[in-house]
Each structure stands twice: as C-alpha cells, then as structure tokens.
Amino acid sequence: MSDITTNFDDRIVEYEQLLSDFKALLKSNSLKFTIQREVILETLYDSDEHLTPESLHNLIQEKFPDLNIGIATVYRTLSLLEDSNMVTSLYFGAQGKKYELGAKNHHDHLICTNCGCITEFVDEQIEERQDKIANELGFKMQDHSMQIYGICKNCRN
Amino acid sequence: MSDITTNFDDRIVEYEQLLSDFKALLKSNSLKFTIQREVILETLYDSDEHLTPESLHNLIQEKFPDLNIGIATVYRTLSLLEDSNMVTSLYFGAQGKKYELGAKNHHDHLICTNCGCITEFVDEQIEERQDKIANELGFKMQDHSMQIYGICKNCRN
DNA sequence: GTCGCTGCAAAGTCTTTGCAGAGAG
DNA sequence: CTCTCTGCAAAGACTTTGCAGCGAC
Numbered sequence: 001m002s003d004i005t006t007n008f009d010d011r012i013v014e015y016e017q018l019l020s021d022f023k024a025l026l027k028s029n030s031l032k033f034t035i036q037r038e039v040i041l042e043t044l045y046d047s048d049e050h051l052t053p054e055s056l057h058n059l060i061q062e063k064f065p066d067l068n069i070g071i072a073t074v075y076r077t078l079s080l081l082e083d084s085n086m087v088t089s090l091y092f093g094a095q096g097k098k099y100e101l102g103a104k105n106h107h108d109h110l111i112c113t114n115c116g117c118i119t120e121f122v123d124e125q126i127e128e129r130q131d132k133i134a135n136e137l138g139f140k141m142q143d144h145s146m147q148i149y150g151i152c153k154n155c156r157n
Numbered sequence: 158m159s160d161i162t163t164n165f166d167d168r169i170v171e172y173e174q175l176l177s178d179f180k181a182l183l184k185s186n187s188l189k190f191t192i193q194r195e196v197i198l199e200t201l202y203d204s205d206e207h208l209t210p211e212s213l214h215n216l217i218q219e220k221f222p223d224l225n226i227g228i229a230t231v232y233r234t235l236s237l238l239e240d241s242n243m244v245t246s247l248y249f250g251a252q253g254k255k256y257e258l259g260a261k262n263h264h265d266h267l268i269c270t271n272c273g274c275i276t277e278f279v280d281e282q283i284e285e286r287q288d289k290i291a292n293e294l295g296f297k298m299q300d301h302s303m304q305i306y307g308i309c310k311n312c313r314n
Numbered sequence: 315g316t317c318g319c320t321g322c323a324a325a326g327t328c329t330t331t332g333c334a335g336a337g338a339g
Numbered sequence: 340c341t342c343t344c345t346g347c348a349a350a351g352a353c354t355t356t357g358c359a360g361c362g363a364c
Contacts, residue, residue, distance in 0.1 A: 336344080
C-alpha cells in the first residue's frame with residue numbers, strides 16, 4: 001500500500017469535542033450559543049460533503065423544517081467558524097466556494113470534472129516538498145492547498 | 158541550484174505568435190478580430206501580474222483612454238480566451254478570481270497573505286507525485302493547481 | 315451588405331448589512 | 340434585564356445578458 005490515504009472516517013475530533021470547543025469559543029468571546037449555531041455545526045459535521053452556504057442551508061431546511069433558519073445566519077455562522085479555524089473554505093473552480101469542518105486535519109482534493117465528486121488525499125512527499133520550496137524562496141508558509149481536476153474512477157467506466 | 162525555478166521571462170510564446178494564434182482561433186470560429194480583443198490580449202501580455210477583470214479593465218483605461226472599452230467586453234473576452242485555453246483563471250482566496258496568460262506553461266503559486274504578491278514556481282517532484290496519486294486513485298488527471306499561502310521574503314524584513 | 319461585436323444599462327447571482335423584535339446569559 | 344442574535348428585506352459586489360447601433364470581413 002502506498003502512503004496515500006483517503007480514509008478520514010476515524011476522525012480525530014468527535015462531535016462532542018467539537019461542540020464543546022465551539023461553546024468555549026463562543027464563551028470566550030462573549031457570544032451566545034443559539035440553536036441556529038448548534039444546528040449549523042451539527043449539519044456540517046453530519047455531512048461528509050463539501051458544502052456551499054446554499055447547500056448547507058438547504059440541508060438544514062430539510063432536516064429542521066420548523067426552525068426556518070435564514071441564509072444570512074448560515075453565512076454569518078460560517079464566517080465565524082472560519083475566523084475561528086473550525087472550518088476551512090476552498091474554491092473548487094466552477095463549483096464555487098465550499099466549506100468543510102476541521103482545519104487541523106490537513107488534506108488535498110481530487111475533483112471530478114464530470115460528476116463533481118471530491119476525493120480527499122494526503123501525500124507526505126508533497127507536503128515535505130512544499131515546505132522545502134517555501135523555505136528556498138524565503139517564504140514563511142502559513143497554509144497551502146492543492147486540487148487535482150480530472151475524471152474519477154466511476155465516471156471512466 | 159535546486160530544481161525550483163521562478164524564471165518565466167524567457168517566455169516560450171512571444172506576443173506575435175500569441176496574436177496570430179488568437180487570430181487563427183477567431184477565424185476558425187467565424188469570430189471577428191476587433192481592436193477591443195487585441196487590446197485586451199496585449200494588455201494581458203504586457204502585464205506580469207495576475208489580473209482580475211476589474212484590474213485589467215482599469216489598466217486598459219489608463220493605457221487607452223480614448224477607446225472606452227466596457228467592462229462587459231473584458232468579461233466576454235476573458236471567457237472566450239479561457240474557453241480557448243489561451244488564458245487560465247485561478248482563485249486566490251480573498252483576492253478572488255484572477256487571470257493569467259498561457260495555460261501551457263504550467264506552474265504553481267506562492268501567495269503572500271500580507272502584501273498580496275504572487276510568486277510562481279515549478280517543482281518536478283510535485284508534478285510527478287500528482288500524476289502518481291491520480292493514477293493510484295483511478296483518476297484521469299486533466300489539470301491541477303497548487304497554492305502556498307504565507308509571508309514573502311520582503312514582508313518578513 | 316451581413317452578421318458578429320460593442321457599450322450601455324438592466325437583470326442576475328451571491329453575499330453582506332441595517333433593523334426591530336426575539337432570546338440567551 | 341442586557342446585549343447579542345435572528346429573520347427579513349434591502350443594499351452591495353460582481354458578473355451576465357438584451358438590445359440597438361457599429362464595424363469587421
């Protein structure tokens with residue numbers, strides 16, 4: 001087996017941990033823990049997809065039809081979570097800006113240009129090489145992202 | 158010297174070549190060669206920057222104040238050039254969508270989160286590794302992009 | 315001359331903001 | 340009770356589109 005891995009099922013951060021981190025974050029900034037914020041975090045956690053604000057909003061409306069959460073609240077909460085490094089946003093070409101949980105758990109993406117599916121991977125050689133390049137060019141690296149576009153296994157059949 | 162290079166001054170494709178490619182492209186699609194299209198291509202070529210549609214439009218207005226080219230024409234021409242693979246568009250986080258000439262001349266980007274400057278580089282090891290990863294995951298690679306975010310040499314001083 | 319191109323302004327899309335009432339602490 | 344949060348609708352930012360006249364071929 002190669003050193004490439006796509007398995008993120010054994011998540012380092014479980015939901016309870018995530019939720020208490022979120023509560024701590026809110027408390028330390030004198031912000032309030034509301035049902036809307038909880039539902040947004042929970043829905044992000046439950047979905048394995050990379051979500052746009054709109055698709056997240058749709059998901060929430062399906063799962064919690066009584067709550068009537070506004071799209072503006074979704075945008076506001078995603079910004080809050082991103083500023084706090086609890087979620088990461090990425091641009092996927094024509095698919096636009098998408099959000100995913102967990103900035104800590106770094107990985108890169110393969111994006112199928114046919115079906116739009118996204119596969120995650122980590123490659124240590126690339127990670128190391130990126131560090132080295134940044135160093136050689138006098139750059140203090142903070143973050144990086146890599147996307148490979150192509151046709152996925154399923155779509156090739 | 159490492160195998161990293163940031164030198165793209167000796168461009169493979171010179172302007173005359175570029176222009177005649179563009180003319181051929183237009184001709185083969187029964188499209189017309191207009192002064193607006195020429196000026197947009199030329200301004201893109203003359204600028205070493207990665208340009209947003211708006212910054213390109215501003216540049217053109219400075220250089221050709223009499224022409225009064227509309228922003229809509231800039232958008233339309235950039236789409237045309239991108240569809241024809243004569244320019245490439247990239248998302249640079251908060252800096253938004255930017256365009257650069259020359260899809261053939263593949264390279265990746267270092268983006269300074271302080272001053273916004275962009276440094277280009279190519280690394281063969283990463284290129285090879287990307288191919289390998291795509292293969293191992295049953296993916297037919299079409300394209301890829303990589304961005305490293307951090308603080309550039311100048312801004313660290 | 316024909317038919318595509320352009321500038322303009324209007325219309326779309328996506329995202330942010332102001333506000334008054336609701337609700338967490 | 341206070342002060343933040345929310346939904347709503349309006350406003351913004353960015354991009355696309357319809358149209359009538361212009362201009363390349």
